[in-house]
Amino acid sequence: MFSSAIIDFWISTLLVSFIPGPAMLYVAGQTLANGPSAGWQAALGMHLGRYVHIIWAVTSISLVLAMMPEVYVIIRLTGALYLLWLGFSVIMHVESAHSTGLGALDSTARRSLMQSAWVEILNPQTAVYFVTQLPRFVDPHGSNPSLKLVLLGLLVNVTGTLGDLASMACARFLRIGLSENNGMIRKMQLGGGSLIVGLGMHVLLPDS
DSSP: OHHHHHHHHHHHHHHHTTTTOOHHHHHHHHHHHOOOOHHHHHHHHHHHHHHHHHHHHHHHHHHHHHHHHHHHHHHHHHHHHHHHHHHHHHTTTTHHHHHHHHHHHHHHHHOOOOOOOHHHOOOHHHHHHHHGGGGOOOOOOSOOHHHHHHHHEEEEEHHHHHHHHHHHHHHHHHHTTTTOOOOHHHHHHHHHHHHHHHHHHHHHSSSS
């Protein structure tokens, strides 16, 4: 199981996970907009969402997405519209979050968990990544191929979560450094919401 091919797979996964992409930018946007607690919940939500893709990959459901472009497009558009809704919700509620105090921010942080899980579940690029990359390192005629797919999927998920947490930490330090400036906090919240909207627009692009 721990052959050189598997080590190469983990290294490539590590590199991909730490290149800023939609998941990392989404977690950073949630952290900037709603605070570190929301960032933690967003990273956890992304982690939980990827388990769904592991199940899909093992049961070959993701293969249907890769072979049927219309299904891919439907899921991509659904995910994009969900991101746009989340982003605009953050922007529209910036002032209300400040006026209602920390309780509203804590509630936003809790909602971030389920929202982030759905963002990742509705990400067809993740599904296609799992179904195209994992089988390359598993012999279908070998022993326990399904178990090996699961283990590789778990490795990808944990590595991706490390990248998400790194993104959250960077955004957290930025937010803490400017925490005494209420005007700047509002700008960061607007920036975080705009970042999420931008991700939604990116997913809508034909070549995204």
